[in-house]
Amino acid sequence: MPQGSPAPPTSQPPGASPALSETAAEDLVHGICFKTGPPRTLGAELEWLVLDAERPGDVLPPDRLTAAHDAARALRLQSRLSTEPGGQLELSSAPAPSLSGCVDGLQADLTAVRTALRSQGLVLHGTGRDPRRHMRRLLSNPRYDAMETHFDRTGPAGRAMMCSSASVQVCVDAGYQEPGPLGYGRRWRLAHLLGAVFVAAFANSPAHEGPYAGWRCARQGIWSDLDARRALAPPLDAEPRAGWTRHALDTEVMCVRSHDGGPWAVPRGLTFRDWLRADGAGSTDGPPALRPPTAEDLEYHLTTLFPPVRPRGHLEFRMIDAQPGDDGWLVPVAVVHALFDDPQAAESAYRAAKALADAHGSRPAPRNPLWQSAARHGLADPELRKAAAACFRAATEALPRLGASRHVQDVVGAFVERFTLRGRCPADDGYLQLTGTGARP
Template identity: 75%
Template sequence: MRQDSPAPPVHHPPPEPLTVDSAETILHGICFKTGPPRVLGAELEWLVLDAERPDLALSADRLAAAHDAAGALPLHSGFTVEPGGQLELSSAPADSLTACVDGLQADLTAVRGVLRRQGLVLRGLGQDARRPLRRMLDSPRYQAMETYFDRTGPAGRAMMRSSASVQVCVDAGHEEPGPLGYGRRWRLAHLLGAVLVAAFANSPAAEGPYAGWRCARQGIWNDIDTRRALAPPLDEEPRDAWTRHALDTEVMCVRSVGDGAPWVIPRGLTFRDWLTSGSGPRPPTADDLEYHLTTLFPPIRPRGHLELRMIDAQPGEHGWIVPVAVVHALFDDPEAAETAYRVSKALSDAYGSRSAPRNPLWRSAARAGLADPELRSAAVACFLAAGEALPRLGASTHVRDEVGAFTERYVLRGRCPADDEEEQRQPAGKDARP
């Protein structure tokens, strides 16, 4: 039998040099992928606690065993571990709220069952108050992140090691203008962000630089970097604004191209500088640009879709459902979207045009939650609009009941989950926040 001669070696051409023009083209093409809003997703981060002694800082071995057990499950959601040992479940893109909620709920039930057998539970809280804070993951990415953030203070370590959130992902929207157009939805996300921070605040701080804040997690994100966690200007075309923002933000790290070589953490080198000045350790590639985008942490990140990142992890087994449902309603129901835009724009206009989250409105939301009367009024209007929209969107009775109960317990009373958390921490006999 004739034997074929070995195939000749394949020589891959070197990557094309990246220029400012080609980088801008890439960014324009990937940041907003437009079309009718149809898909919803959510990413849920959880603290892992000892079931009997929740204040106990878990050992690295015990956390690793929990991660391994949960990661071995046949989950539909993506499963990842955050640097401080927080667990994250990321839903598959779902074509309905029901599909998104049901898929995540089934996976959460499975993960909770595995952890329960190890004497552990998941806790929905925006900031872990246990000490000491440790970094569980020792990958080059997280080593580089920590080195970079340490240059500006302790906020970066706190963000990596102890924060947890509910991130809601919605489609960018139509290319054409209108209530569901991508420009309007991009602006709505930023206008509405402070209302979501206040309503879902669940990281009260008893001490430190954010003592008394309802959402200390937002304070930490505000302090991690002078630019990396900021929103671009909202008075510009979204694609152009995000492109300039991404290129003019410092490079966090340059990955090594050789096995085992250390990553470079430059100082003051923006991606635009890297493209134009030759100051980096090597020329940047398109892959470097896409990696750079994963190191940007604005409150709303355009990844083709819109990723809303400002919501604290929520208490209880089903608390996470409320922000997912409310965001879905306020973005994907035209009537609710119009109400949310009108209400949040009127509130935001009173506080000036400074970028989120440095805008004073965002600071008030993080400090006071819904005790701020203006934020409370806006939240009431938005939650009631969301409640009316959910039946039109086909939400299940369970989801509608969860949103209704949250609205009654918190929003209509000018409270947020952080108020409950703080009251549980109060010594006996001490007056709690009303």
């Protein structure tokens, strides 16, 4: 498992790689999407908003955000630190052989970053969507310029995703090649079955106005409103490798990197499969003809796909909002680890989530009605509440078996008591701040 989400491949000089055939492209995606073997490692990526400690409602000027980023980069960290387009900070753990290994490194790094920012009057804030509805892009580079152009064609959701959202992403190994509770096919399906439960249980992006008014997880609404295919899950009735390969190649190309330092082309309506078949010709908003794609172009294309669960050799969970408090992020990391790496908990979670998903059809996430209910209502949805209670109970029972520290067990237990068992999610506390009453709009 790579450390967090690896940086996108860099541009290659002209002629560095041969043109890619359609068959070779299918083989490449097929070979890299699921790296099977015993589940051994765990990783997490934590995104945070950076706010003024005294005036958290103020939008920070670019120079102050940049100074905060520079202070964090000057630290000697175990995790990889990166900056999101709107100025959010992200810490990506190294792959760890245990939950404690993953958690301890991130906790130490977070303490160091918080201390550095506190000296500048700044704090890290965990929420899935910036309540200031901040839409200004701090970073300018060819990737983000092209991404903005692409997403602007379908509305404001792309800019909101880039500049105003934050998440906790958890990464687990794909699993065994062989069938079974820890087999990669079962884990792939379980990840999508549990996705709506995670959206609801960890919803922490409440909105009281705008297009997602009343939603517990407005961040999920933003992802649903991106272009028609890029944020969708592939059909789950297909064999996982074959299904993901088809999905990846049949999704539009977001950008074609320039090798001469010029702006990147942003094709319109051109899937990667179309590009493979184009033989250097095609209609784009950039050059009138595209060079043939290479293996590096395909690997880059895969970094521009944002489904709820992304296969990167390992499985990357992308549907969980950033969590409140200093230790809130521990809960999704520990719960995902328990439900996927403990066979008994995995079986309990599969039974609970499958019964729930079977009642809501097979439309791909996040546009499945169950996912939409999770984003709108959180655990106020009685079916989701029942499934979440069963899954989180299985997770809390598994954590001691997995060697979780007493601190992690206590943090997870407190979350379950405060939220899950009461049919609540962190967004319900957020409404207290947004409306002054906590009442559901």
